[in-house]
Amino acid sequence: MRRLQLLLDVLGAGEDHPTVRELVDLLGGTPVTTDERLVDEPAHVSRRLSFASGGEVVLHDGAVVAVLLHVRPTPFARTGIDLRHWIGLAGRRATLDGLAKAVDARPRFGGRYAYFERDGGFVRCIFDGRWREPGNLVELAVTLDQPGRACQPDDDTCSVCGDLPVRGAASDGLVVDATIAALQRRRDDGLLTETYSPAPLADLRLLHRSGLMERVESQLECSACRRISALTLHREGPATFVHVMYDEARRRPMEAIPPVEQWGDASRIAAAEEAMRYLDHRPGSWFLARDPDGDLYLESRYVRSSMVDGSCLVRLDAAEVEGYETGGAEYLDDLARRIDGSRPWSQDSPFGRRNLHLDRGAADLVAEFTTAVRDHRWVAEQRQAAHRRVRSAED
Structure with a gap:
């Protein structure tokens, strides 16, 4: 249990903190790969360190927000991590009930995850199949944010939406037209959906240019990680882009959209009539x-x-x-x-x-x-x- 406590203790700590250095040594010392990118706008830096042992550490602006323990082989690890060294259980043989006993907490559920709350952090599990049957555990993670209620840090590298928004060469802010075009392509390919979007993506520029709204926003849900990409154009100030979960997306400020006759062009007004x-x-x-x-x-x-x-x-x-x-x-x-x-x-x-x-x-x-x-x-x-x-x- 000492190593489980170490995983919880590193949450929120900087990369040079002694507990983080101890964890990195236990995972293998030198990462096999490092992924660093800007996330959202205004941006924060997401850094993902992957180790040959099957462990990963995710940092936001230099502070640890998640530690992932893969119990199956990955592209960067030939074998999965041995959970017996971390929680006293054999990795892929562990069931949700076994994990509950090992971490001494009752399982809870959020979105696509089962998880346990422990000492200010969350122990999150992913199963490939029934969680009551041995052999289905894929990954164990310790995270700072509650699964299902907040975006999970490892989704920063999502293959569908992880590279959004589109930024300029100088990485000094998002490029609105290029970001809209990227969202439209992925929506048309069925990778993103805008079912609950406050404003349709096609109307975003027209509404913004009208000056009738303080802020106008389009939201698109990712088919892979289930996060929602929210692109917001402000009457005053630069555009913003955030990834949020469903509940938070529904709570974001929303203005009533004026009648299309006040902001639409001729083709948009004609489309509304039909x-x-x-x-x-x-x-x-x-x-x-x-x-x-x-x-x-x-x-x-x-x-x-x-x-x-x-x-x-x-x-x-x-x-x-x-x-x-x-x-x-x-x-x-x-x-x-x-x-x-x-x-x-x-x-x-x-x-x-x-x-x-x-x-x-x-x-x-x-x-x-x-x-x-x-x-x-x-x-x-x-x-x-x-x-x-x-x-x-x-x-």
């Missing part, structure tokens, strides 16, 4: 829109737990359209309750199987729906409500 249209909503519950072909789409809020909610977007079938035409908003209130009660985040739910938010092939349609309802403040209300819940839980 796009999906908002019809009605119930605050905090549902939104209804109609596409140019006459199909109706309902986005209904659901509650998964006291800390997690979401929304289910479905195209109304013939019976539901008839119900709406007969019963109006009251029928949609009842339909929203049925959707909520069906556990729509699951494919076991009849509404979950129809949920367009879970259909990667429907990203463009979902973006059209989001655009149709964005002037109505439900999204902002949900962000504020989520923020209040998080603050209440923290208090």
Whole structure:
């Protein structure tokens, strides 16, 4: 357990601190590879040291933010690290229950990770398969930031979004047009999606040039690391770019976008006239829109737990359209309750199987729906409500 404590003790320490030097010696002394890059804008320096033992150390602006222990071979290590020397367990044979006993903490879950909280840090695990079965452990990491709630430092080198934003030759700030173009290419290739973006990427420059908004932002989710890239253009001041997780992205400030007639060019205004249209909503519950072909789409809020909610977007079938035409908003209130009660985040739910938010092939349609309802403040209300819940839980 002494070495586990050492992993926790190095978090936040500088590279020249004695505990960090001790850790580096235990991992092999000299890194096999070093990756150093600027991350986000305003930028911080991310430095990743990879050792032949299978260990890695990640530093932000010279301070340790994560230590990774790979238990399987990697491009820089022929064999995985032996966890018996670190937590007393055989590496890839370790299960989540075994890890819980070894670190003396109860497992928790955040995003794609299982993790344990210990002494101001977090012990994070990645499994390839069932975590109850031996042989599936891939990686153990000790991190400064809570998994699922904050971006993980090792995602700085993500193959999809790790090289964003695009910077000038002098690395003195991001190049807006080049960054937008890079985001668009990856979105078109299906690597990034902008389902919940406050402003569509295609509208970003037009809205900024209009001067009608203090800040205008596009958000795109990465298919690999699940972080959200947020590019923000400010009326006064340089552009900014950050990687954030879903909850933080939803809480970022968002202004209502003015009617397209006030900022769009002729082609954008014409496109808006042929796009999906908002019809009605119930605050905090549902939104209804109609596409140019006459199909109706309902986005209904659901509650998964006291800390997690979401929304289910479905195209109304013939019976539901008839119900709406007969019963109006009251029928949609009842339909929203049925959707909520069906556990729509699951494919076991009849509404979950129809949920367009879970259909990667429907990203463009979902973006059209989001655009149709964005002037109505439900999204902002949900962000504020989520923020209040998080603050209440923290208090």
